[in-house]
Amino acid sequence: MRKIIQLTVALLSTALIQIGNAADIPWADSPEEVGMSADRLDRINEAMQRHIDAGDIQGAVTAVARRGKLVHFEAHGLMDIENNRPMQEDSIFIMMSSSKPVLGVAAMIMIEEGLIRPQDPVSMYLPEFADMQVAVLRDPVDENISPRQFDRENPPEHRLVPAKREITIHDLLTHTSGLGTGGLGTLLAPRAPFPLPADRTLATEMGRYASGALDFQPGERWSYSGLVGLDVVARIIEIVSEQPFDQFIKERIFDPLDMNNTWFNVPAEYSDRRVVIKDRDMSPFFDNPTNYFSASAGLNSTAEDYVKFEQMLINGGELFGNRLLSPLSVEMMSSGQAGGLYNGIGRVQGGLGFGYTVYITEDPVAAGARRGAGAFGWMGAFGTRTWSDPEEEITGVLLLQQPHGRTQYSFENAIQQAIID
Numbered sequence: 001m002r003k004i005i006q007l008t009v010a011l012l013s014t015a016l017i018q019i020g021n022a023a024d025i026p027w028a029d030s031p032e033e034v035g036m037s038a039d040r041l042d043r044i045n046e047a048m049q050r051h052i053d054a055g056d057i058q059g060a061v062t063a064v065a066r067r068g069k070l071v072h073f074e075a076h077g078l079m080d081i082e083n084n085r086p087m088q089e090d091s092i093f094i095m096m097s098s099s100k101p102v103l104g105v106a107a108m109i110m111i112e113e114g115l116i117r118p119q120d121p122v123s124m125y126l127p128e129f130a131d132m133q134v135a136v137l138r139d140p141v142d143e144n145i146s147p148r149q150f151d152r153e154n155p156p157e158h159r160l161v162p163a164k165r166e167i168t169i170h171d172l173l174t175h176t177s178g179l180g181t182g183g184l185g186t187l188l189a190p191r192a193p194f195p196l197p198a199d200r201t202l203a204t205e206m207g208r209y210a211s212g213a214l215d216f217q218p219g220e221r222w223s224y225s226g227l228v229g230l231d232v233v234a235r236i237i238e239i240v241s242e243q244p245f246d247q248f249i250k251e252r253i254f255d256p257l258d259m260n261n262t263w264f265n266v267p268a269e270y271s272d273r274r275v276v277i278k279d280r281d282m283s284p285f286f287d288n289p290t291n292y293f294s295a296s297a298g299l300n301s302t303a304e305d306y307v308k309f310e311q312m313l314i315n316g317g318e319l320f321g322n323r324l325l326s327p328l329s330v331e332m333m334s335s336g337q338a339g340g341l342y343n344g345i346g347r348v349q350g351g352l353g354f355g356y357t358v359y360i361t362e363d364p365v366a367a368g369a370r371r372g373a374g375a376f377g378w379m380g381a382f383g384t385r386t387w388s389d390p391e392e393e394i395t396g397v398l399l400l401q402q403p404h405g406r407t408q409y410s411f412e413n414a415i416q417q418a419i420i421d
Contacts, residue, residue, distance in 0.1 A: 023258035023320055025311055028069035034393075035421030036064075041072050043418070047410035048076040056404045057383070058278060059087035061303040063397040064415055065311055073303070080276040092266055092273045093399045094285050095299040095306075096380030102309070103230045103295035104357030106237055106249055107173060108329045115240040118170035118356075125236045128210040132167060133160040134178065135185035135213040155187050160213055167218045169236065172229040173356040174338040176219050180228025183215030195288040202235040202245060202293060222341035222354065226381075227296045230357065234295035246293040256322035257312055259305040264298050265289045274300070275401045297380070303397050306386045310377070310395040314388040334358060334376040334388075370412035383408070392419060 031038045044062050051057050059077030063070070075087040110116045116125075123130035138157040171177035180186050189212025192205070209228050216223070234245045241248050246264050254262055266274060266286075276282060290298070308319060313334070317325030325333075333356045342354035351366030352359055358376040361369045369375070372394075377387025383400030385408050398411045 025065055025307060026069050028066070028071050031066075031071040031418070032420075034066040034069050034071060036066055036071050036418045037420050038071075040418035040420075041414070043414040044072060044411060045074055045076065047414055048074075048407070051404065051407045051410065052077040057400055057402045057407055059091075059275070060407070061087060061089060061091060061093075061397075061399045062411060063303045063307045063395075065307055065395040067393045068311065068315070070307070073307075079273075081278040082276070087275070088273065090261065090273060090302050090304065091275050091399075092261065092270065092300050092302055093275055093384060093401060094380075094382055095301050095384050096297045096382050097226065098301075098306070098378060098380035098384040098386060099295060099297055099299040100230055100357045101313075101378050101386075102249060102253060102299065103234055104173065104333050104355075105253055105309075105313075105324060106245075106295070107169070107233055107356065108325050108333050109252055110237055110240060111332075112325060112329050116169055116236060118168065118173065120169050121166040122169065122172065122232060122236070123166055125239050126206050126210070126232070128207055129167065129232075132163045132179075132210070133185075133213045134163055134217055135159075135183070135188060135215065136161055137184065155184065158184055163214055164217050165219075167214070169233060170337070171218050172225070172233050174222070174354055175225050175229060176222055176338055176341060177225065177229055178214035178216040178218055178221070178223070179232070180209060180212075180225045181215045181223035182226070183223070185213035185215040186228075188212045195284045196290065196292045198289060198291055200290075200292045202231060202238060205292065206232065206235055219339070222338055222343075224345055225296075227294070230295045234293065244293065245295065253309075253324060254305075256324060257305075257308045257319055259301070259308055262299055262301040262305045264293050264300070266300050277401050303399050306397045306399070307395055310386050310388045310397065313376075314390055314393065314395055332356070334360060334374070334390075336360060336362065370409065370416045379408075385411075394419075 028034045031041055048060050058081055059079055061075050064072040075089045077087050079085050079087040079091045135158050138159055167177040167179060190208055237248060238245050312319040313330055316327035317323055317330045335355055336353035337356055338354035342352055344352060349367060351363035353362045358378050361367050361371045361373060361375045364373055372389045372391035374391050375387055375389035379385040383403040385398045388395050396415055
């Protein structure tokens with residue numbers, strides 16, 4: 001009996017070790033094993049140090065995987081200048097809009113299971129979004145004036161016209177709904193306090209979002225809904241899954257991918273791993289636990305966790321033996337869904353398309369991109385940028401807390417020129 005018990009314990013221990021190992025993306029024996037140059041990958045470190053020395057950023061964490069194996073994972077600079085603390089590989093970053101692709105995967109899970117359809121009207125789940133109206137200016141204004149410059153207290157003369165059709169889940173996932181896109185209609189909705197009080201939830205905010213007007217007719221334009229549209233989808237997921245959104249993505253995405261360092265509220269015992277930016281008040285993000293689980297901008301995470309997330313996508317929806325999506329669902333998410341309306345954010349940029357929550361490099365030359373055709377991903381307002389490149393079988397993760405375009409370009413450029421096979 002004792003031998004049987006000992007054998008059982010040994011087998012269980014071996015199984016646990018295997019499970020633990022399975023939760024880590026393996027390292028390549030050398031970058032050359034997966035068709036990359038070790039010497040050229042070192043240019044990532046050189047580029048990050050160059051930008052740190054120039055004062056562009058104070059620190060970063062960078063990671064690259066190819067053909068399912070890590071070839072680069074480095075921490076650079078400082079995570080806290082005032083306390084002279086070096087950046088750590090497991091430093092925790094505010095992901096801002098890099099949260100959005102997680103919502104994209106959550107929505108695709110629900111679409112796969114037939115619980116929602118992209119064509120479903122939002123009002124099918126949230127009746128307050130029925131009969132939406134579109135805000136239209138009474139008189140033309142200077143074309144150089146952005147709607148974001150309108151005075152909320154004294155909006156320009158306008159009228160409301162009925163929407164030609166209801167907004168759909170597809171519209172929200174592609175930012176073509178006109179809901180919360182920063183125009184005149186958005187201006188008419190009541191402003192929420194920041195940060196939201198702890199008693200606010202996705203459920204409590206839907207009425208406020210619906211009480212404004214659309215900025216344009218659904219499906220006729222692409223305009224970024226930074227903090228509203230995808231939160232409405234998250235609320236729909238709560239309704240159909242009968243789970244709070246944070247619980248749903250933990251059980252259906254984070255746990256299967258072993259993303260154990262991704263949270264809406266960072267546990268107190270890990271607070272010392274949060275990146276602190278000099279001369280920026282981080283207290284609204286650090287000191288205000290939330291029950292509003294924003295799919296648009298609410299997550300905190302690490303480079304290791306996001307490498308796993310992106311690797312799952314490049315694998316066609318599977319990682320560590322756990323399948324989250326079918327390859328066709330990943331293809332659907334990462335294929336042009338916006339009808340050619342997307343041409344960049346912040347500046348006009350050709351060669352790009354937009355899928356469900358992610359943008360796609362359709363023509364690398366026209367886009368001026370350092371990624372292959374078909375690469376897809378998204379970014380966050382504080383500088384985070386992650387993507388998958390199926391053509392080159394590459395996953396890239398750059399975590400910053402200071403947005404800096406040249407640093408982002410330098411990272412992507414160093415990856416591309418390191419490909420030798």
